[in-house]
Amino acid sequence: MLEGLIVRFGYLAVAFGTFLEGETILVAAGALAHRGYLSLPWVILCAFVGSVAGDQLWFQLGRRYGQPFLDRRPEWKRRAEAVQRHLLRFGDFFVLGFRFVVGIRTVTPALLGASGFSRARFAWLNALGGALWSAAVGGAGYALGAVLNQALARAAHLEELLGAALVVGLLGAGAWKLWRRPRAAKADSAL
Numbered sequence: 001m002l003e004g005l006i007v008r009f010g011y012l013a014v015a016f017g018t019f020l021e022g023e024t025i026l027v028a029a030g031a032l033a034h035r036g037y038l039s040l041p042w043v044i045l046c047a048f049v050g051s052v053a054g055d056q057l058w059f060q061l062g063r064r065y066g067q068p069f070l071d072r073r074p075e076w077k078r079r080a081e082a083v084q085r086h087l088l089r090f091g092d093f094f095v096l097g098f099r100f101v102v103g104i105r106t107v108t109p110a111l112l113g114a115s116g117f118s119r120a121r122f123a124w125l126n127a128l129g130g131a132l133w134s135a136a137v138g139g140a141g142y143a144l145g146a147v148l149n150q151a152l153a154r155a156a157h158l159e160e161l162l163g164a165a166l167v168v169g170l171l172g173a174g175a176w177k178l179w180r181r182p183r184a185a186k187a188d189s190a191l
Helices: 002-020 023-034 040-072 074-090 092-100 107-114 119-190
Strands: none
Touching (some): 023 040, 074 107, 092 119, 107 119
């Protein structure tokens, strides 16, 4: 289904999918690029645009509405404190790499916005992180497409071998029955 959506809507599906979350759609688009349905550089570019735009939106929403939202939800406030601890511990590397951690990609920009993180600093770290993520995940999808094509080619070859083995086995079983029939008939006539 996802593959069909990507083939049908192409780069727009990649940009929209990465705007929302993205890992799955980017890996699938990379694999489809290997199969020739899309161009890998365009997949990476669309993923970059979608990813960076989505994270910028979440950051701005967090900046504008985040603190009142967090004040009303203590469980989210704990998550925000965890993001703050990671930010203090890893600094800019955390902002560069959060998108590589599945499950926190959408919430982290909003929490960074709510924390008062610099808009300009987030924008350039987000762009750099988005470029790294798009190239790495898109490239991984492309490599996965190559592996899947090789596996399918081997499976087709294996299928041919199994088919040939089945034919040889059936011919052998038939020959065995024919060979045993005259011997069985001689043994019955000897009685």
